[in-house]
Structure formats: C-alpha cells, structure tokens
Amino acid sequence: MALKLYGAPMSTGTTRVMIALHEKDLDFELVPVDLFAGEQKEPPFLSKNPFGLIPALEDGDLTLFESRAITAYVAEKHNETGTDLIRHRDLKESALVKVWKEVESQQYDPAISPIVYQHVVAPIRGQSPDQAIIDANVEKLGKVLDIYEARLSESKYLSGDFYSLADLHHLPFTYYFMKTPYASLINERPHVKAWWEDISSRPAFKKVAEGMTFGDL
CATH class of the missing domain: 3.40.30.10 (Glutaredoxin)
Known part of the structure; x- marks a missing residue:
C-alpha cells in the first residue's frame, strides 16, 4: 500500500x-x-x-x-533505502543529527517563520505585515546564523560532512525566506550561503520546490 x-x-x-x-x-x-x-x-x-x-x-x-x-x-x-538521513550506523553522527535537528526546531524556526509569515502569509490573509515583528526576528535570525556560519566553517553540513535531516528540515522556510528582501542574512555569510546553495540544489528538493508557489513568491 x-x-x-x-x-x-x-x-x-x-x-x-x-x-x-x-x-x-x-x-x-x-x-x-x-x-x-x-x-x-x-x-x-x-x-x-x-x-x-x-x-x-x-x-x-x-x-x-x-x-x-x-x-x-x-x-x-527505510534506513537502508535512498539517502541515510539519520546516520543510523554511527552513534556519534546520529547524535549530532539529533542535536542540529533540535537547533532547527528550537532556534532557527522560531526566528525565520515569523518573518515569512509577516512578509508572505499576512498579505494573503488581508493583513498588513507587522514590521516590528519582522525587525525583531531578523535580529534573532542574524544571531542564529552567526552560530551557523561558525559551525559551517568547520563542516560541510550542520551535523558533519554528510547531509541529514538536520539540513533537510531547514529547506521549506529558507526557500520562502530567500525570496524576501531579507535574503542578505544568508547571502552575506559565505559558509551559510554555500550550505544553502548545496542543500537547495538536491534533486529531491527541486522536485518539491516546483509546487511551492505561495502568494507572489
């Protein structure tokens, strides 16, 4: 089935x-x-x-x-099928995947999602974007991305030199974010920018991105 x-x-x-x-x-x-x-x-x-x-x-x-x-x-x-997204054969690598999955959900998402909501979703709902919310979360996201820049200067991906769920989970919101006027937060950090260009070029994501049309984005 x-x-x-x-x-x-x-x-x-x-x-x-x-x-x-x-x-x-x-x-x-x-x-x-x-x-x-x-x-x-x-x-x-x-x-x-x-x-x-x-x-x-x-x-x-x-x-x-x-x-x-x-x-x-x-x-x-499906750990033996396709890409190993959890590094199930290596306890240390698996632990790092879990750490950075938590970082995405607890640090990255709470900062980036309000920006995307205010810039993209609010107008669709007939609401005016709240610039104060955007500005506060741009500041928060910048601080998070400073940590990402340092991390990604040491390894190609967040959990190590391998792509995992820790990276994958960032894709949807970052895709929309990169179409906003605040994309410079990613682009001005060279290691974060290289990481984003890498993960967003994967065939699995490109298949999904074709249907990610939202408002004017």
Whole structure:
C-alpha cells in the first residue's frame, strides 16, 4: 500500500515530509487538503490530526502527524533505502543529527517563520505585515546564523560532512525566506550561503520546490 500524505504542496510542513520521501525514493500519494476552505479543521482530517494542522501521514494502519516526527519515522523505517538521513550506523553522527535537528526546531524556526509569515502569509490573509515583528526576528535570525556560519566553517553540513535531516528540515522556510528582501542574512555569510546553495540544489528538493508557489513568491 502506498503511503498517503495529507497536506498542501505550498505548506512548509508538508514539503518537509515530501523532501524526505523523495530522498528515500519512496512512492506516496499526496492527498490535497484545502487550507483556504478550512478542510484541516473538519472532522475527516481532525481524525488524523486532532490539532487541525497539516500534514498527516498514513502508512497502513499507522497515522502520524507533526512533520519532523514523520520525517524521523520515514528515515528510521527505510534506513537502508535512498539517502541515510539519520546516520543510523554511527552513534556519534546520529547524535549530532539529533542535536542540529533540535537547533532547527528550537532556534532557527522560531526566528525565520515569523518573518515569512509577516512578509508572505499576512498579505494573503488581508493583513498588513507587522514590521516590528519582522525587525525583531531578523535580529534573532542574524544571531542564529552567526552560530551557523561558525559551525559551517568547520563542516560541510550542520551535523558533519554528510547531509541529514538536520539540513533537510531547514529547506521549506529558507526557500520562502530567500525570496524576501531579507535574503542578505544568508547571502552575506559565505559558509551559510554555500550550505544553502548545496542543500537547495538536491534533486529531491527541486522536485518539491516546483509546487511551492505561495502568494507572489
């Protein structure tokens, strides 16, 4: 039975999972959820994720939500297929993947996501971007990226000289961010810029990026 992924191709959570599935060379069915019609808040989808947020993954009788948990499941279950995203054969490397996965979710995402929301999503919802929120988070993101610059001066990828979930998880929000006026935060840091150009050129991501159209981006 093919994996079923419920979500939307412009959603950062959905695309995070799609990239992982492509890295693993797995067949899956994308079942569209119409966010603008509020389908994610209706009973059929709430039975898959009671919080009413996409994506959700069905693998036989198992249903999962939370995109980072889904990518970890996919990487662990199919560890011998496609790209090794968790470095399951090396305890130290695997531990570093976990560390930088946490950095993405706890440090990077909270800084970059409000910028993307204010610049991209708010106008679609008829709201005016809050420049104070953007400015505060540009400052936060800059500090995070200073740490990334130092880290990436020592290794090609965040967890070492290998691509992993720690890098993959950054792709969706950074893709949208790089289309905003604040892309210089990435481009002015040479090691971060080289890392971004590397991970965003991977075939698995390029397949997914084709459907990542959001607003005017």
